Amino acid sequence: MRFGLFNLMNQYGISQPEVYQGTLDCVKLADQMGFETAWFAEHHFSNYSMCPSPLMMAAAAARETKNILLGPAVVVAPLYNPIRLSEEIALLDQLSDGRAVLGLGSGYQRFEFEAFGADLSERQERLFEIWKIIDQAVHDNRFEYNGRYYQIPDVPQAISLARPRRLDTFFVSWTPEILEYAIARDAVPFITVGWGDSAALARMRDFVAQKYDEIGHSLTGRRFAAQRYVFVSDDNEELDRVAAGIRYAGRCAGHMRVGAQKLNGHIIEDLPVDGEPDLSTIRASLPIGGAEVVAERLVNEIRANGITEISCFMMPAGIAPHAALRSMERFGNEVMPLIAAALGDGEKKLLKGVA
Template sequence: MQHVGLVMECDYREGRTQDEAFAEAFEMARLADETGIDGVWLAERHFAAPRTPTDPGGAGIPSVSSVPLLMAGIIAARTERVRVGTGVSVLPLAHPIRLAEEAATVDNISQGRLDFGIGRSSFPRSYHGYDVPYDESRERFAEALDIILKAWNNYRFDHHGHYYNMDDVVVTPRPYQQPHPPIRIAANSIDTFGIVGQLGFPLVTGVRGQGLKQVANNLELYRAAVKESGHDVDDVYVRMPIYVAESMEQVRADTEESTMRAFRRTADTYIRTVEAEGENASAERRQRAEQLLNTTYDDLLVDRVAYGSPEEVAERLTEIRGQLGLTGVIMEPNLGGTVPVERVQNSVRLYAEEVAPALRG
């Protein structure tokens, strides 16, 4: 069964208020529930306040989604059918016991509709704000995941690790789904694909920063690691900018400025991260920054987004699904955050009602 999802970054645009941002987020979740979207995925965005081009990280769009599990619980209580996921919970930035408790709570509130997406984030800015060294992120992620699984798979457990020590712990409530909510790990850097494959978990990756060709190469690493590690899993979701309108002319009018703004911002974030890391900066980040700086809107239509009429988007996503061997597609509905909300809602309706049936067929 093909998963047709929708990511919610809960941005709020210039001239809008936080109240309006929350209201729009909850309305988008209601629309997803009403139109048959399989799942909404809540991003985790920290310190995402309005910024100027001279601020660290460059100009950005603010977000109210710093506590995705809290948002997920509210959405679960207000909806009937749609699954609610974290896209993703950044494990190294929170205590794993607290995350296990909160996720299990949402799983119960939703009566088993939680998907627990997890990751460690590609950029160090959030870590700086929490005073957590970014170079510890991989080890902290692994230990946090180990603790969460112990909490869910055992009634009582002990743990003695590098970052956490605890004895005789009983976590309540227990998850509604047994043994626990589905776990899906995000991978965007090349080395992470192999690690997720070794662990044997379902994977989610994004197209925006790497392009479809690189995603295909990276998924080969994931599947090779799964096979070498003796796991039986081939479950991959791709998150990508998707926009559906009545014609390609309307799509371009709605999205070109917003989309280019988003990719320029992503390139700027890579550049500033590389500058901050100096000689320790990864070659992968440098390469991605260079690629995005030289990318045009028409280039993006080929390799990084799925934009068009319902027929065009359905055909493109069906082709991508076949090429990459996907089990799910997650829509980024308003890349750049400046498309008017009414147009975004129209796009989501067309995606749910005219594109999704083709993907599930």
């Protein structure tokens, strides 16, 4: 079992400096605790995420840490020039002394694509071409590509990876072409269900497994990554605030998916979406609560879905950095040993991970 830290970087009830410094403080603590990877989201134009450049955040975190792997979860590839993206991935690896990992996605928010002048309907095909360009650039140190969307002459990629290797890559797109390409490169499927419960997580896992089956492959026995909200607290009022922050982020994502968000400046108004859970349902459905509750829920989901690496989203919207840090400390001291014991990894063994 592998664990990591996910950073969406909402701004909700805290200042922008608190978002950035709080994120870096959480990553530093994760590094000290033995987490293996910190992931940074990419979104634009709103407080849903104050991270338009996950590679820049990862580079900033590299200066503050020693061992933790760093990468985007995920780069919205169709919004990039593939040459610049490839160079910046390699540059991150140099600046972090070989600690870069990569998460690739096609994007989904119409709001963002329209502002960039990008066509949302082309996102899967563009992702496929960009992934091939990145692979050639970071592994062969050259560019040369002639595709439908991108044409690049034969030129060198000047920046090498700090450590020659196949860059560990995670992906969140399920077209047959992308799946075949990913499987051939041992890339890791990465899922999230936001405020969804264990049943929603299982449905998403089954969906991905079906996509593998449709092209003659099996998901069973492969690395499989999932992302979950995680917060450790025994304070009911604090847990209600956590649930409210999770609901707010889910509302933002739901509205932006269909371009229906209402903005006050860059702040998305806290308006309901159809079918949303209430706060008590969120509290009962996610790995949030006391240490034993969090451990039990995570262990059950790990076992039920064949999860090999789990990304912990540990600073929900509206939660102050000091509260997130306190929860993280309890997770390391109380929850991780319980999970290790339950999964047979030995109670004293520190779990590490990249998802």
